[in-house]
Amino acid sequence: MKSVEDFDPVGFKKARLAAGLSLADVAKAIGSTPGTVGRWESGRGAPSPRLFAASAEALAVPKSSLLGPLASDADLATLRTRAGLRQEDVADSLDVQPSDISEMEQGTGGMRNEWGVVLSQIYEVSLDHLMRARAATEASWHERFDARRGQ
Structure with missing residues (x-):
């Protein structure tokens, strides 16, 4: 399954901290593990589309706040x-x-x-x-x- 390419680890961490949630809180809310969520936040991975959408919902932020700029040559x-x-x-x-x-x-x-x-x-x-x-x-x-x- 394809991961979200333009996922922004910095934006994710910022949103998580602003929501007052731990890695474990986010992981539980989206049905993942704290280790997986931690890898996203450290830039060593990116979520699947399903977990990405669930993360934005759990953090109560627009998906765009968890993404880098859209490349002009995006497919x-x-x-x-x-x-x-x-x-x-x-x-x-x-x-x-x-x-x-x-x-x-x-x-x-x-x-x-x-x-x-x-x-x-x-x-x-x-x-x-x-x-x-x-x-x-x-x-x-x-x-x-x-x-x-x-x-």
């Missing part, structure tokens, strides 16, 4: 994980199969036009940024494909 999977969503969550929102989301994020499947507005809302990004992420995903697929072909 679709990065947008999803930053929103604290699993592929299954996105599939449910679009009434499609998780495999459709997986293929879209790998660049092997398309993104239907009617998905754009929904995705931009649940990923909490502009439609323009969503389209840039789509282009970045497709460019990454082309790079991998060309590398396998020896070009």
Whole structure:
């Protein structure tokens, strides 16, 4: 499972301390262990989308306060994980199969036009940024494909 790439350990610690919670408090609230939460806070790991969303809720902060700046070349999977969503969550929102989301994020499947507005809302990004992420995903697929072909 993909971790939240842009997770900000400093922002996380700041939010935890502001909430007056220990590592153990946060771990218990989200169904994890203090050691795991401590690794996130020290920058030696990052939460899964599910635990990221649960952490923001437990700390009563917006997800954005636990993230670094969004890279201009972020791909679709990065947008999803930053929103604290699993592929299954996105599939449910679009009434499609998780495999459709997986293929879209790998660049092997398309993104239907009617998905754009929904995705931009649940990923909490502009439609323009969503389209840039789509282009970045497709460019990454082309790079991998060309590398396998020896070009």
